[in-house]
Amino acid sequence: MSELRVRFAPSPTGYLHIGGARTALFNFLMARQAQGTFILRIEDTDVERSTQESVDAILNAMSWLGLSCDEGPFYQSDRFDLYKQKVQQLLEEGKAYKCYCSSEELDAKREAAMASGDKPRYDGTCRELADEEHEKNANRPYVVRFKTCPEGETSFNDRIKGTITFNNAELDDMIIQRSDGTPTYNFVVVVDDAEMGLNLVLRGDDHVNNTPRQIQIYQALGYPVPEFAHVPMILGSDKKRLSKRHGATSVMAYRDMGYLPEALVNYLVRLGWSHGDDEIFSMDELIEKFSLDHVGRSASVFNPEKLLWLNEHYIKTGDPQRLGALLVEYLAAQGIDAKNGPDPAAVVVTLQDRSKTLVEMAEKAAFYYQDVLIYDEQVQEKFLTPEQRPIFEALLDALSECVFDHAGIENAFQVVLERTGLKFGKVGQPTRVALSGGTSAPGIYEVVEVLGRGRCLERLTTVLSRING
């Protein structure tokens, strides 16, 4: 076990989205590689917006992706006493102060500042209030503000972006405790990251601007400052922040659409990180090869096509047994019960090269499990006519007698060709239609074999009676 301690700290105000998942993944990989500790912390200080449903959704998504944590989940809502105490400490040490300005006043000041072209920052009205003033305001609601150091600069060495420096004059006195007594993000994140012993804070790019203020809080509280690594954002195709407008952003939505977790993991890790020209990585390879040194510094655009390609790859190379079990679930979602049909694993083998998602695979697998096949009118007129009767009759005979393995089936078709005097092209397609209900399906021998003798004979019989009727 090394000393590395990292965390993923989502706020439970919705499902786990693509961006959060990537941040979680990067943290997870860093921890596993260094044999360090991966902590999960739920940032639910905003009581209004946080929900249990969101917490569950996030936990589910992480477990689906295989991102298990070593400690947690911790809930910030369980730790309010700690934050209160830390706020009190800063208050007593004169490093924070009570501010009585109302939100309305603040909004007005902000607008005024904007209008005159100034930076919209807190003007420090309550920063140096005398004791008498505080007593006079004793019954008024107040927030607690952190007393930011106004001079000099704060800089840190970002593991991804290099040295980043801020002029302290840019920072204003931010609120660390709301008027309802609850603490705010920029404060608790410091207290928790410090109290939980984190030494690397790996998070989204959108937090770089918070970092200098947070560093000042670390210092004010006497905590060691951890290292920081800010990973660039994920954007939509229009280079705007990724949102629902660009398509699904929820991790679990991808599962529902028939994606494999390893495809999403592989896609996400390559969004920003690279290892030479390599594209395909198993989780174990990622744990071995991942490195912050090769994480890019600029935002990247989410490309659903490439994700699809990776999913296709993992379906193609996946274990049929495992995929078969999953297929059953997707069939069920489409209202198809696989219980009395062919072995799902065998079905998978015939469809692995033909499906980009498990949803697509389930659609293509439906015919294996549905006895009543709906024949498209045009297809029926072309392939299921009296003209084909001899084919089906011959096949019915051949199939009921042959050895039912690949060679035997192939041989049965040879017999049919000889008996009817037709070329394979004339026999294959009608048979495919008769057995699968459509013109596109896996290889006809495979279909016959996987379907099994009984079902093949049944379907051929049904077709013959239709033709005769």
Next chain:
RNA sequence: GCGCCUAUCGUCUAGCCCGGUCUAGGACACCGCCCUUUCACGGCGGCGACAGGGGUUCGAAUCCCCUUGGGCGUACCA
């Protein structure tokens, strides 16, 4: 507006730190050909980028500066 970050094919990126081996490599997508019992898979090939301008240098995608574009922040959200 101000601040911070950032900039190689349409997209993800290699190369950049340690200038020459880059007539810039790979992948997705797209196009073409081949394979083929349908649909696919697969194989081969093609299209396609160093944002612009200044420097530094014998030499710059690689180093420096400016411009422009993009992202983020600027909350009693996280």
